[in-house]
Amino acid sequence: MLKAGIISPGKTGTWASPAFLLKQKSGYRFIVDYRKVNSITKPFFHPLPRVDDILDKLSKGKFFSHFFSRKGYFQISVLDNSKHKTGFTVPFGIYEFNRVPYGLTNAPAFFSAIMQSILGGLEFVQVYIDDIIIFSENESEHLEHIQIVLDKLTANNFLKNADKCVWMQKSIKILGHIIDETGIRMDPEKIAVIKNMKTPKTVWHK
Incomplete structure (x- = not known):
């Protein structure tokens, strides 16, 4: 992140949240614990679309593409006068973010x-935080819709995560x-735990 310009060395005595590595199946994920910062942050409210409304609109499509950023x-970018608030500590010093990090309460x-x-003005796109879903009635129309979305994202300096893209599908898993x-x-994988749950035999059965 340092080489990519996402973070920079911070100053001693500025805000410093603890950071650690979280082990996941695919490796490790870098996490900063911003709970104290979030507790004194003035909330930024932006209404999220209702999941059932998104699903209802997507049900009208026959071709789907999905990627999330x-x-x-x-x-x-983080404003210069706010970068110090994103500061975090690691064994070899204090660093701060030049770009919006995960973990801040207002980031989503x-x-x-x-x-x-x-x-938001495109009728063939549904957005849920960092999930972007394109849906169309036919293949040729879908290709046009994909190009429009990519052009808009590129024009605004937003790039898709190529590892998380699903293109031109007739079936899609989402939300x-x-x-x-x-x-x-319902996605069977999401309800497998409930379906496979054993029937309790006593009040305290686990």
């Missing part, structure tokens, strides 16, 4: 507001559901 926050709403301002020509249904 997992690194999208890093494409938003702020990012959603930006995405809505860029893509815990599967959508295809047969309709909308």
Whole structure:
């Protein structure tokens, strides 16, 4: 992140939240604990679209493309007079973010507001925080819609995460559901734990 310009060395005595590595299946994820910063942050409110409304609109499509900007926050600059508030500590010093980091309480709403301002006027796109879904009635129309979305994102300096793209699909998994020509249904993977739950035999059964 330092080489990419996402972070810079901070100053001793400025804000400094603890940072650590979280082990995941695919490796480790860098996390900053911003709970204290968030507790004194003035909330930025931006209404998120209702999931059922999104699913209802997507159900009218026959072709789908989906990608989310997992690194999208890093494409938003932090104001110079606020960078010190993103400071975090590691064993070899204090650093601060030049780009919006994950973990700040207002980051999702702020990012959603930006995405809505860029893509909100397109009837063939649904945006849920960093999930972007394009839907169309036919293949040729879908190709046009994809190009329009990519052009708008590129014009606003937002790049898609190529590792998380799904293009030109007739079935799509999104927001815990599967959508295809047969309709909308729950994603079996999301309800497997409940379906496989053993029937309790006593009041205290686990």
